[in-house]
Amino acid sequence: xxxxxxxxxxxxxxxxxxxxxxxxxxxxxxxxxxxxxxxxxxxxxxxxxxxxxxxxxxxxxxxxxxxxxxxxxxxxxxxxxxxxxxxxxxxxxxxxxxxxxxxxxxxxxxxxxxxxxxxxxxxxxxxxxxxxxxxxxxxxxxxxxxxxxxxxxxxxxxxxxxxxxxxxxxxxxxxxxxxxxxx
Amino acid sequence: xxxxxxxxxxxxxxxxxxxxxxxxxxxxxxxxxxxxxxxxxxxxxxxxxxxxxxxxxxxxxxxxxxxxxxxxxxxxxxxxxxxxxxxxxxxxxxxxxxxxxxxxxxxxxxxxxxxxxxxxxxxxxxxxxxxxxxxxxxxxxxxxxxxxxxx
Numbered sequence: 001x002x003x004x005x006x007x008x009x010x011x012x013x014x015x016x017x018x019x020x021x022x023x024x025x026x027x028x029x030x031x032x033x034x035x036x037x038x039x040x041x042x043x044x045x046x047x048x049x050x051x052x053x054x055x056x057x058x059x060x061x062x063x064x065x066x067x068x069x070x071x072x073x074x075x076x077x078x079x080x081x082x083x084x085x086x087x088x089x090x091x092x093x094x095x096x097x098x099x100x101x102x103x104x105x106x107x108x109x110x111x112x113x114x115x116x117x118x119x120x121x122x123x124x125x126x127x128x129x130x131x132x133x134x135x136x137x138x139x140x141x142x143x144x145x146x147x148x149x150x151x152x153x154x155x156x157x158x159x160x161x162x163x164x165x166x167x168x169x170x171x172x173x174x175x176x177x178x179x180x181x182x183x
Numbered sequence: 184x185x186x187x188x189x190x191x192x193x194x195x196x197x198x199x200x201x202x203x204x205x206x207x208x209x210x211x212x213x214x215x216x217x218x219x220x221x222x223x224x225x226x227x228x229x230x231x232x233x234x235x236x237x238x239x240x241x242x243x244x245x246x247x248x249x250x251x252x253x254x255x256x257x258x259x260x261x262x263x264x265x266x267x268x269x270x271x272x273x274x275x276x277x278x279x280x281x282x283x284x285x286x287x288x289x290x291x292x293x294x295x296x297x298x299x300x301x302x303x304x305x306x307x308x309x310x311x312x313x314x315x316x317x318x319x320x321x322x323x324x325x326x327x328x329x330x331x332x333x334x
Contacts, residue, residue: 008301011294033271099240125244132269134227134241 032151033132039065039146040130047097047105047119057118058146062172063092064165065140066116066156067128069100070108072136078155079112085161086115091169095119098128098136141168144176206243208250217250220259224249224266225276233276 034040039055046053057063066082068075086093095116097105102121109119122128131140134153141150150168152160208214218235224245226237234242234249245266252262266274278284317325 008298011297033269099244124247125241126248128241129245129248130269132271134270 032148034140034148034151037148039140039142039148040127042120042127042130044127045121047095047102047109047121053118053120055146057094058142058144060144061092062144062169062176063094063142064169065094065096065142067096067098067131067133067136067138067140069098069136070104071100074155075137076112078137078157079115081156081158081161082115083113090166092117094142096122096127098122098133099125139165141165141172143172206246206250209254213250213253216259217246217253220249220253220262221246223263223276225274227270227274 039058041055043052043054045051064085068078082093085091093116095114095118097119100108100121100123102123105119105121109116120127125133131138131148137155139152139156140148141152143149149172150165152165154160156165208217221235222233224234226232226234226239226242226245228239228241229237232242234245249262252265257265263275272279272284278287280288
């Protein structure tokens with residue numbers, strides 16, 4: 001009889017634990033809907049030239065797409081790592097200058113260095129919304145067929161690169177080599 | 184009294200649609216529809232507000248996208264699906280009723296029913312205990328105790 005009276009208490013405790021666990025999760029980190037889906041089609045101007053860039057830019061090589069902006073403080077913190085990746089030619093870097101003016105974007109890159117093989121100017125968030133971007137910096141790994149394979153929200157630190165992104169890049173390269181060797 | 188009414192009115196005037204300031208769709212009917220859709224979409228930056236209310240830049244850009252798609256002839260459902268495909272179910276302010284949200288929608292009802300059920304069971308047992316009659320031996324003992332008390 002006494003134990004049965006404690007059932008509501010146990011139910012409550014169970015709920016507290018379940019909800020408490022839920023509170024530890026960060027709602028601002030939206031899971032990416034775009035994994036394993038083709039990079040959305042787009043046609044945007046290159047930041048420096050008058051050329052238009054489309055999703056064809058991803059063919060034949062693994063790419064790291066980095067969404068940044070001159071207004072983004074975290075992007076400045078992340079930038080040295082991208083400069084390092086650019087110097088070592090580790091992976092093709094495609095920048096997306098988001099919600100900027102061309103002036104400010106170019107000035108920011110002049111000041112902080114430009115590691116990108118190409119910079120796409122997305123002043124009106126068209127590509128960003130198509131990618132499900134909620135803030136900067138955010139980075140995507142795109143395979144040589146143009147499919148998004150991974151999304152990283154936040155700064156790419158040394159650990160993020162070596163523990164998460166680099167292995168994926170290597171796997172994608174192996175995958176691509178295997179695919180091209182298929183008879 | 185007039186001051187009170189004024190303050191009361193101002194409090195309710197505060198949450199104006201942010202889109203009233205800049206982005207406007209083609210026709211009035213379209214604008215109303217666009218605001219309706221916008222009120223259903225969560226601003227992914229300021230996550231407690233809809234894209235209509237939020238001042239965030241991204242919210243403004245999303246409002247533009249909604250109006251452009253509407254002008255293109257897309258239906259409300261198509262525009263909402265577009266956002267959902269990119270941002271996930273979380274972009275909907277009202278969670279959809281589907282397998283992984285059954286607990287969210289029905290748990291409160293289940294808990295309330297469970298509590299009511301528990302209370303009914305508990306009360307029934309207590310009533311049963313109270314109506315147990317005294318046995319003869321206990322009645323004699325009770326009378327004796329009462330007599331002893333009164334002397």
